[in-house]
Amino acid sequence: MIVTPLIGARMVLIVVLGVLLQVSFFSQVELFHTSPDVLPAVVVCLGLLGGSMTGAVSGFSAGLLLDCLLLAPLGAGSLVLLATGYLAGLYRERFGLGGRWTPALLCMGLTLFALTAAALMQLMLGVDAPVSVLVVRDILVQTAFAFFLGWPIYLATRRALRAAIVDDHAVRRAGPVVSA
Secondary structure: OOOOHHHHHHHHHHHHHHHHHHHHHHOOOOEOOEOOOOHHHHHHHHHHHHOHHHHHHHHHHHHHHHHHHHOOOOOHHHHHHHHHHHHHHHHHHHHOOOOOOHHHHHHHHHHHHHHHHHHHHHHHHOOOOOOOHHHHHHHHHHHHHHHHHHHHHHHHHHHHOOOOOOOOOOOOOOOOOOOO
């Protein structure tokens, strides 16, 4: 991805919009007694499109903004989403995008990683909360939500950043070249 000032502003807008939608809308939606967490999917999509550095920076930014808005311990969400974005970008750099299900499957897998890491981070920080089997159920349901939301988030992010994306596919020509 070629990051120009305009593309950088679009990426900032995507991160801020993702955080605001998570805090204001998705946290209020309740399906199967849990709310979807779309931030890992947004960070994964940015990492898939931009690489490891873009994924790490967008993950750190989204996590820090979320921690500030929720008055949570600063750095916990940033560290988890930084690692999530970095792993998504690293996958892109090493293996490419692969098949059509790759974005949705990566959103699902890395959301599972992010939610598990966030739960472990909360335990390490000593947050007094009861630990039960319901936490595991919530993590699995949110992972399923990430699978279904991953593809639309990927398509919307790809459309917003399409001017900067360098495809791995061969350049297609409009037609045969005719010489005179």
